[in-house]
Amino acid sequence: MAKYVYDFTEGNKDLKDLLGGKGANLAEMTNLGLPVPPGFTITTEACRHYLAEGEVPGGLDEEIGTHLAALETTMGKRLGQADDPLLVSVRSGAKFSMPGMMDTVLNIGLNDESVHGLAKQAGGNERFAWDSYRRLIQMFGKTVLGIDGDRFEHALDELKGKRQDTELSTAELRELVGTYKEIVREETGHDFPADPREQMRLAIMAVFDSWNSERAVLYRRQERIPADLGTAVNVCSMVFGNCGDDSGTGVAFTRDPASGRQGVYGDYLSNAQGEDVVAGIRNTIPLQDLEQLNKGAYDELMAIMATLENHYRDLCDIEFTVERGKLWMLQTRVGKRTAAAAFRIATQLVDQGLIDLDEALLRVTGDQLAKLMFPRFSTDAERTLLTKGMNASPGAAVGKAVFSSERAAELAAAGEDVILVRRETTPDDLAGMIAARGILTSRGGKTSHAAVVARGMGKTCVCGAEELEVSISGKRFTAPGGVEVTEGDVISIDGSTGEVFLGEVPVQDSVVVEYFEGAADESDELVQAVHRIMAHADSVRRLGVRANADTEEDAARARRFGAQGIGLCRTEHMFLGERRQLVEDLVLAASPEERKAALDALEPLQRTDFIGIFQSMAGLPVTIRLIDPPLHEFLPDLVELSVKVAKGEATDKDHKLLEAVRRLHEQNPMLGLRGVRLGLVIPGLFAMQVRAIAEAARQVEGAQAEIMIPLVGAVQELEAVREEAAAILADAGVEALIGTMIEVPRAALTAGQIAEAAEFFSFGTNDLTQMTWGFSRDDVEASFFSRYLELGIFGVSPFETLDRDGVGRLVRIAAEEGRKARPDLKLGICGEHGGDPDSVHFCHEVGLDYVSCSPFRIPVARLEAGRAALESAGSGDTR
Numbered sequence: 058m059a060k061y062v063y064d065f066t067e068g069n070k071d072l073k074d075l076l077g078g079k080g081a082n083l084a085e086m087t088n089l090g091l092p093v094p095p096g097f098t099i100t101t102e103a104c105r106h107y108l109a110e111g112e113v114p115g116g117l118d119e120e121i122g123t124h125l126a127a128l129e130t131t132m133g134k135r136l137g138q139a140d141d142p143l144l145v146s147v148r149s150g151a152k153f154s155m156p157g158m159m160d161t162v163l164n165i166g167l168n169d170e171s172v173h174g175l176a177k178q179a180g181g182n183e184r185f186a187w188d189s190y191r192r193l194i195q196m197f198g199k200t201v202l203g204i205d206g207d208r209f210e211h212a213l214d215e216l217k218g219k220r221q222d223t224e225l226s227t228a229e230l231r232e233l234v235g236t237y238k239e240i241v242r243e244e245t246g247h248d249f250p251a252d253p254r255e256q257m258r259l260a261i262m263a264v265f266d267s268w269n270s271e272r273a274v275l276y277r278r279q280e281r282i283p284a285d286l287g288t289a290v291n292v293c294s295m296v297f298g299n300c301g302d303d304s305g306t307g308v309a310f311t312r313d314p315a316s317g318r319q320g321v322y323g324d325y326l327s328n329a330q331g332e333d334v335v336a337g338i339r340n341t342i343p344l345q346d347l348e349q350l351n352k353g354a355y356d357e358l359m360a361i362m363a364t365l366e367n368h369y370r371d372l373c374d375i376e377f378t379v380e381r382g383k384l385w386m387l388q389t390r391v392g393k394r395t396a397a398a399a400f401r402i403a404t405q406l407v408d409q410g411l412i413d414l415d416e417a418l419l420r421v422t423g424d425q426l427a428k429l430m431f432p433r434f435s436t437d438a439e440r441t442l443l444t445k446g447m448n449a450s451p452g453a454a455v456g457k458a459v460f461s462s463e464r465a466a467e468l469a470a471a472g473e474d475v476i477l478v479r480r481e482t483t484p485d486d487l488a489g490m491i492a493a494r495g496i497l498t499s500r501g502g503k504t505s506h507a508a509v510v511a512r513g514m515g516k517t518c519v520c521g522a523e524e525l526e527v528s529i530s531g532k533r534f535t536a537p538g539g540v541e542v543t544e545g546d547v548i549s550i551d552g553s554t555g556e557v558f559l560g561e562v563p564v565q566d567s568v569v570v571e572y573f574e575g576a577a578d579e580s581d582e583l584v585q586a587v588h589r590i591m592a593h594a595d596s597v598r599r600l601g602v603r604a605n606a607d608t609e610e611d612a613a614r615a616r617r618f619g620a621q622g623i624g625l626c627r628t629e630h631m632f633l634g635e636r637r638q639l640v641e642d643l644v645l646a647a648s649p650e651e652r653k654a655a656l657d658a659l660e661p662l663q664r665t666d667f668i669g670i671f672q673s674m675a676g677l678p679v680t681i682r683l684i685d686p687p688l689h690e691f692l693p694d695l696v697e698l699s700v701k702v703a704k705g706e707a708t709d710k711d712h713k714l715l716e717a718v719r720r721l722h723e724q725n726p727m728l729g730l731r732g733v734r735l736g737l738v739i740p741g742l743f744a745m746q747v748r749a750i751a752e753a754a755r756q757v758e759g760a761q762a763e764i765m766i767p768l769v770g771a772v773q774e775l776e777a778v779r780e781e782a783a784a785i786l787a788d789a790g791v792e793a794l795i796g797t798m799i800e801v802p803r804a805a806l807t808a809g810q811i812a813e814a815a816e817f818f819s820f821g822t823n824d825l826t827q828m829t830w831g832f833s834r835d836d837v838e839a840s841f842f843s844r845y846l847e848l849g850i851f852g853v854s855p856f857e858t859l860d861r862d863g864v865g866r867l868v869r870i871a872a873e874e875g876r877k878a879r880p881d882l883k884l885g886i887c888g889e890h891g892g893d894p895d896s897v898h899f900c901h902e903v904g905l906d907y908v909s910c911s912p913f914r915i916p917v918a919r920l921e922a923g924r925a926a927l928e929s930a931g932s933g934d935t936r
């Protein structure tokens with residue numbers, strides 16, 4: 058029979074699939090002998106069954122009963138026992154952390170009788186017992202019974218007026234319990250369930266259901282967490298942080314998750330429970346101040362944090378509670394961190410001897426590196442500082458201030474940059490946080506919801522800017538000195554320093570970009586960490602990394618960023634601007650002489666371009682692709698020309714152009730006369746380009762040209778071009794490889810034949826994706842991809858991350874059959890996927906020789922190529 062419930066003593070940290078992250082780590086801490094309140098975990102498998110079948114699996118209730126009975130024996134009291142109640146929390150916990158996205162209910166087991174028993178347990182502390190009871194009804198009402206939380210908040214606000222919640226008297230809390238029960242009756246037509254087992258049963262199902270809550274679904278989509286994992290449920294005996302000033306609750310990190318600086322970091326709130334500390338309800342104190350309040354608990358906590366770091370060999374975050382002086386651990390996990398912290402911590406751990414460089418490389422990701430290449434504010438510019446909050450999640454964000462999540466989403470959808478300003482954020486603000494460029498809050502610490510979620514998303518966030526008086530209803534905030542910012546005013550926030558500026562502050566490159574440019578301060582700890590990890594990635598990777606670059610400047614930058622050649626030089630990009638005129642002449646040429654004249658005019662310009670690029674690449678290979686797009690892209694717009702002609706304003710040339718535009722007009726130009734087809738139809742065009750390449754290569758010592766023919770679907774097309782090109786190269790006495798792009802499905806399927814005529818393949822996965830799916834790459838992303846993502850048809854756009862099952866299969870077939878026909882066939886990729894982390898891993902697995910991507914993504918490709926090599930060597934799963 059399936060086992061659906063595990064005692065904390067039965068699990069361990071490697072059982073996250075089954076017990077969720079929280080359950081697995083509670084078990085691990087229990088086994089380490091740390092003070093964890095006893096409890097048990099209901100598996101994700103039970104949740105999946107419940108979600109699929111609409112009912113809990115058979116036998117689950119009995120299994121829970123058995124574990125509860127054992128817990129009651131351990132604790133020496135029964136759940137909800139009137140004179141001495143055991144109370145439990147019911148907490149969600151999925152495999153991947155989804156902070157605040159799912160439900161938790163505390164204080165289960167309280168009712169009108171056991172509230173007195175709880176007071177007795179707490180040495181007659183009636184106030185504490187009634188406070189716990191009202192919290193139960195409030196949390197249960199909101200999350201289990203689905204009552205609007207504002208109803209409870211409102212009743213609480215009305216009762217306490219301007220006072221803190223700790224100032225409410227026992228009588229008032231009792232009154233509040235009555236009011237809350239009344240709200241439950243009004244909203245559900247039933248009394249609040251007094252039976253503790255019923256409370257527990259309903260809470261467990263509510264946690265299961267919360268897996269599919271709107272915000273959880275949205276969060277998973279954003280974070281690319283699979284939708285079918287389900288959550289585990291942890292039932293844990295309660296310990297109380299709200300029994301007085303000798304109690305409290307806190308969250309902590311074993312090092313600073315924002316900067317990676319060594320030394321513990323956290324927030325503590327005395328006389329508080331559960332989410333209070335992250336919800337920004339009262340302002341927290343720094344963890345270090347706990348030492349004065351309770352030295353014993355503080356010292357024990359420090360020792361436990363050191364144990365956890367050594368045990369997990371990584372930064373851990375924890376939640377803890379102090380109950381009348383005694384420390385309890387409620388949660389730990391390997392903590393989220395900013396991208397900069399990830400690099401710094403990974404190398405610190407190497408220096409501490411806890412991990413090796415392989416593992417350090419596996420601990421950082423290309424996405425994190427990409428985030429570090431974000432710009433930051435220019436310090437030279439004039440800036441009007443409004444205030445300084447906490448530097449919760451780094452980056453530089455500029456946008457219009459908005460004060461609600463809805464407004465943020467609305468303006469962002471209209472293409473505006475916005476900064477979401479809130480007093481504090483709750484999980485309900487998720488849509489606005491996703492839409493905003495940055496987030497600014499006036500309350501809460503670095504561990505507040507806003508900070509944790511923003512950091513996870515890589516979004517700039519300043520929190521706890523306490524000097525700001527934020528009026529959500531008035532859609533404005535007031536900064537010190539009386540400066541008022543209302544909705545729509547532009548502000549700039551710096552998530553690395555916590556500064557908030559009025560107006561738009563110009564941004565500048567990141568220190569990591571400066572490092573790649575060779576212009577960084579080498580003593581900077583982040584620069585050193587990135588350098589060490591990049592060097593290691595380069596030493597272990599098998600994949601080469603090239604650049605897609607068409608200009609000398611791009612080529613030069615690509616080299617500085619570590620490119621080992623150019624994988625795609627799109628020659629059509631050289632026909633823009635003033636040269637467009639020459640292409641027009643080519644299209645309009647009425648005789649072979651006119652065509653030759655047009656080509657002769659283009660040739661020296663092309664040659665100069667290639668000389669520049671060969672020089673920038675100093676002997677590294679340069680793959681030059683012959684002209685690819687449909688010719689009419691170089692001609693004036695059909696409608697504009699027609700209007701000019703209709704108005705009688707057209708010259709002779711305009712008339713001729715109009716005729717040409719009409720002649721060349723295609724319904725589906727992407728599937729029309731382009732690529733090799735164009736080369737075969739316009740005599741002399743490809744030959745002119747090959748001559749320019751050959752001549753340039755002759756003039757630049759060591760130049761290594763590779764000539765690439767686009768859009769080939771049949772070997773015959775390639776043979777026709779190849780013959781002419783080879784003759785030109787031979788005449789010029791230049792050696793160059795001649796190869797093709799594989800970007801039409803037929804080319805992939807006949808790769809064995811094509812390889813007979815190609816010395817290299819470069820996968821053009823932009824077109825290959827377009828043609829495999831039948832998706833127009835220019836249209837579909839904006840038109841219906843959001844719906845497809847919502848429906849889960851794919852988790853990410855196939856134009857962004859290579860579709861392994863479909864497009865990837867074609868790549869595999871072509872690579873295998875191509876290599877069979879020509880064992881030394883060189884294989885690369887030059888579609889946008891060449892710089893995408895997951896796709897780089899795929900390219901490694903398939904055995905390509907190199908990836909080619911835009912210059913700015915080269916460092917990411919280098920890093921991921923290194924990680925892919927370690928992954929396939931069995932050092933770990935890095936995706």
Ligand code: PEP
Nearest residue numbers: 800821822823824887888
């Ligand atoms: C491709 O199709 O993947 C490619 C690199 O070519 P382009 O994007 O220029 O069509």
Ligand code: MG
Nearest residue numbers: 800821823824
């Ligand atoms: Mg293409």
